[in-house]
Each structure stands twice: as C-alpha cells, then as structure tokens.
Amino acid sequence: MSKKLFIETLGCAMNSRDSEHMIAELKEKEGYETTENFRDADLILINTCSVREKPVQKLFSELGVFYKKKKEGAKIGVCGCTASHLGAEIIKRAPYVSFVLGARNVSKISEVLHRDKAVEIDINYDESEFAFKDFRSSPYKGFINISIGCDKACTFCIVPKTRGEEISIPDSLIINEAKRIVESGAKEIFLLGQNVNNYGRRFSGEHEKVNFTELLRRLSEIDALERIRFTSPHPFHMDDEFIEEFARNPKICKSMHMPLQSGSSKVLKDMKRGYTKEWFLNRVAKLKSECPQATISTDIIVAFPGESDEDFAESIDVMKQVEFDQIFSFKYSPRPETEAEHFTNTVDEEIASDRLNMLQSLNNEIIDKKNARQLGKVYRVYFEALNKDNYVAGRSDNNILIKVKGSDELLGEFRDVKITAIGRTILTGEILA
Ligand code: SAH
Ligand code: F3S
Numbered sequence: 145m146s147k148k149l150f151i152e153t154l155g156c157a158m159n160s161r162d163s164e165h166m167i168a169e170l171k172e173k174e175g176y177e178t179t180e181n182f183r184d185a186d187l188i189l190i191n192t193c194s195v196r197e198k199p200v201q202k203l204f205s206e207l208g209v210f211y212k213k214k215k216e217g218a219k220i221g222v223c224g225c226t227a228s229h230l231g232a233e234i235i236k237r238a239p240y241v242s243f244v245l246g247a248r249n250v251s252k253i254s255e256v257l258h259r260d261k262a263v264e265i266d267i268n269y270d271e272s273e274f275a276f277k278d279f280r281s282s283p284y285k286g287f288i289n290i291s292i293g294c295d296k297a298c299t300f301c302i303v304p305k306t307r308g309e310e311i312s313i314p315d316s317l318i319i320n321e322a323k324r325i326v327e328s329g330a331k332e333i334f335l336l337g338q339n340v341n342n343y344g345r346r347f348s349g350e351h352e353k354v355n356f357t358e359l360l361r362r363l364s365e366i367d368a369l370e371r372i373r374f375t376s377p378h379p380f381h382m383d384d385e386f387i388e389e390f391a392r393n394p395k396i397c398k399s400m401h402m403p404l405q406s407g408s409s410k411v412l413k414d415m416k417r418g419y420t421k422e423w424f425l426n427r428v429a430k431l432k433s434e435c436p437q438a439t440i441s442t443d444i445i446v447a448f449p450g451e452s453d454e455d456f457a458e459s460i461d462v463m464k465q466v467e468f469d470q471i472f473s474f475k476y477s478p479r480p481e482t483e484a485e486h487f488t489n490t491v492d493e494e495i496a497s498d499r500l501n502m503l504q505s506l507n508n509e510i511i512d513k514k515n516a517r518q519l520g521k522v523y524r525v526y527f528e529a530l531n532k533d534n535y536v537a538g539r540s541d542n543n544i545l546i547k548v549k550g551s552d553e554l555l556g557e558f559r560d561v562k563i564t565a566i567g568r569t570i571l572t573g574e575i576l577a
Pocket of ligand 1: 196301337338403405445477479
C-alpha cells in the first residue's frame with residue numbers, strides 16, 4: 145500500500161506551486177499518494193506563509209492539533225516562509241516536528257524526509273534550474289515559476305528574508321514547461337514570481353538578456369496555448385513597452401494586478417516602493433488608454449507607521465480615481481527582520497480598523513456600481529470548476545468570475561456567456577448557442 149501525504153498550503157500562489165513541486169517529488173521518489181484527511185497520513189506537511197502576523201500564531205495551534213490527532217508514527221514537516229524565518233525555533237517550540245524546510249529549499253523535500261530534525265532554510269540556495277517532476281492540481285491551467293526570491297526591499301515585507309535574492313529561471317525551461325502543460329490538455333498558463341516584470345535581471349548561469357515582455361512574446365508563440373496570466377508585476381517596472389505588449393498580445397489575459405500599497409507618495413517613500421502616487425496614476429492612465437477592457441486589481445496596506453489621515457485620504461483618492469475591480473486590503477502588520485519593524489510612529493489599532501473598514505466599504509460601493517453595468521454583457525469564459533447545484537464556473541479573459549448552469553462537460557471548454565444576474569463575487573450567466 146502506498147504511503148499517504150496530507151499537505152496544507154497557506155498564503156500565495158507561489159506557495160501553491162511549491163506544494164505541487166513537493167507532491168510531485170514525494171510521489172515520484174518516495175511513493176506517496178495525497179490524502180484529504182490528515183488522520184490517515186504518514187506524512188503531514190504545512191506549507192506556511194509569514195507575510196502577516198496571524199499565520200504564525202495559526203501555525204503553532206495547528207501543529208498542536210495535528211500532533212494530538214495524527215496516526216501513530218506519522219511525521220510532521222513545516223515548510224515555506226515561516227519555516228525560513230523561524231528555522232530551528234520551530235522544533236524547539238514543537239519538538240515533535242520532524243523537519244523544517246524553507247521556501248527556497250523545496251527541492252530537498254525527499255532528502256530532509258530521511259534526516260530526523262533536519263533544518264534546511266538556506267535563503268541563498270539556488271534551485272532556479274532544478275528539474276521538478278510534474279504534478280498539477282488543475283488539469284485546465286498550469287502554474288509556472290519564472291523567478292525565485294525578490295530583490296526589492298519594501299520596508300514592510302518579510303519575503304526577501306524568506307525567499308532570498310531574485311533569480312530568474314531560464315526562458316527555455318519556462319517555455320518547455322508551458323509546452324508540457326498545453327500538451328497535457330490545459331489551455332492556460334499562470335506565470336508566477338514576486339516581481340514578474342523584473343524578469344531577466346539575474347540568471348544563475350550565463351544567459352541571453354531576456355526581459356519579461358520578450359518572455360511573454362516567446363510564450364505566446366506556443367500554438368495550442370490560448371491564455372497567459374501572471375502575478376505579480378510591480379508598478380515601478382511597468383514601462384510603455386510592457387503595457388503595449390500586454391494590450392496588443394491577444395493571448396495575454398486582460399487583467400492586471402497593480403499592487404499600490406499606499407496612495408500617499410510620502411508613505412510610498414517610507415515603504416521604499418520606488419514610485420509615487422503620480423507615477424502609479426500615470427501607469428494606470430497608460431494602461432486604460434491602451435487597453436480599456438482591462439480590469440485592475442490591487443493590494444493596499446492601511447495604517448503603515450506614520451500614515452496620517454491625509455495620507456490615508458490619498459489612498460482613498462487613488463481608489464476613487466482608478467476604481468479597482470478587486471482589492472486585497474490589509475492592516476499593516478510589523479514583521480521580524482524588516483526595516484519598518486523598528487519604526488516607532490505606529491498607528492492606533494482602532495484607527496487602523498476604521499481605515500480598513502472605510503476602504504472596504506468604498507470598495508464594495510465601487511464593485512456594486514461596476515457589477516450593475518455587467519447585466520446583458522457577453523464574455524468568453526474558460527470553465528475550470530464544478531460548483532454546487534449544477535453550476536460550472538470559469539473566468540473571462542479579464543478575470544471576471546462567472547458561473548452557468550451546466551455539467552462537467554464544460555470543464556476545459558470556452559463558451560460565450562451572457563450575464564443574467566449579479567453577485568458581489570461571482571456573476572451568473574447563460575451560454576449563448
Ligand atoms: N511581490 C508580492 C508581494 C507579496 S506579499 C506581490 O506583489 O504579490 C502580498 C501582499 O501582502 C503585499 O502586496 C502587501 O500588500 C501585503 N503585505 C506584505 N507585507 C505586509 C505587512 N507587513 N503588513 C500588511 N500587509 C503586508
Ligand atoms: Fe515584498 Fe516588495 Fe518584494 S512587497 S515580495 S519586497 S516587491
């Protein structure tokens with residue numbers, strides 16, 4: 145009988161891809177099969193996130209539960225960003241943990257499995273050319289890492305400390321992976337990196353200079369590939385050439401993530417984001433003029449140290465001007481080993497909550513207003529999920545989530561869909577004959 149692996153993945157899309165890599169390695173080299181029930185598992189892995197404080201607390205309470213209820217003899221491993229930054233401390237606090245594997249060391253999964261109390265958290269480890277085996281959680285789209293690490297030093301962000309310096313993966317490996325994905329029947333790829341449009345800045349070996357725009361062009365030459373998505377680009381690196389290629393290339397999906405973080409140029413400077421409010425609005429204007437149908441999503445942090453009422457009003461102003469289609473908003477959370485951790489001009493918790501509420505209710509107003517205009521519109525939808533009650537869901541090119549009545553025959557198919565009902569997170573439609 146095969147051994148069973150339970151894996152829980154927290155955090156971002158890069159963690160999801162890292163989990164796919166670890167599953168592939170463990171299946172191929174160690175004979176594991178995945179299970180949804182941790183009580184049956186011979187190996188329990190938590191792939192952690194440390195971007196905000198709460199996931200760290202959650203980790204230790206979850207570990208306790210796993211330890212109490214796990215099968216006898218089952219191993220527990222902690223992977224990902226919290227593994228990178230807490231390291232051996234995890235085994236000190238939870239001595240029943242068998243190994244700790246950092247976010248930049250996932251290729252060593254089968255090695256640490258056989259070394260009790262192993263701690264592998266080297267953030268300079270170069271796995272940019274490691275040949276991971278194939279495992280994909282969706283048959284309809286494939287995630288592809290295009291770089292590892294991040295070279296920015298945003299003062300609030302722990303990621304450069306957990307994922308190390310940025311190294312681009314050679315474009316030939318990315319293109320081969322994209323070809324394998326479409327050969328398996330998927331029509332969409334999703335490129336991943338902390339800062340995708342900084343692609344090509346550094347390769348670990350000798351390599352031709354290929355930037356992100358050029359990578360997109362090369363990938364779009366793959367015939368059977370229909371859709372290319374990516375996350376996250378950085379507003380600082382959104383040059384004209386990139387925006388023009390985005391607008392012009394029919395295979396690039398027309399949804400752009402533009403992480404604003406703050407609308408105040410002063411706060412942006414304190415965050416070391418490298419752009420101003422004016423630059424951000426200028427890039428949005430360029431994008432909207434080149435590609436009016438593009439949707440724009442963003443990340444905003446409220447109550448960064450020193451954020452005054454006036455600074456916060458600038459974030460609200462950008463929201464009103466841009467009318468983002470989706471917002472991920474967070475209260476600032478001080479993180480270890482970041483510059484902002486030492487900033488003393490912190491904002492009151494109550495003010496932070498008020499700001500987050502204001503921002504989220506403005507966002508809801510904007511979304512409701514935009515959604516009301518969707519009735520009767522027609523979108524080409526790529527179906528990828530079977531929902532409850534005989535609905536099948538998919539996304540439009542510009543990333544609008546849409547469901548229709550239907551069965552699994554629609555999965556992996558494109559259809560034109562007319563919107564017939566509006567909800568805040570998903571629209572309902574009818575397939576046009
Ligand atoms: N380069 C990645 C950033 C990863 S972190 C990207 O652009 O997606 C994802 C988001 O978490 C950031 O954009 C930021 O809005 C938020 N975040 C990061 N550190 C944070 C902190 N210390 N407190 C609150 N939010 C944070
Ligand atoms: Fe973090 Fe800034 Fe990089 S948000 S991941 S340091 S671009």
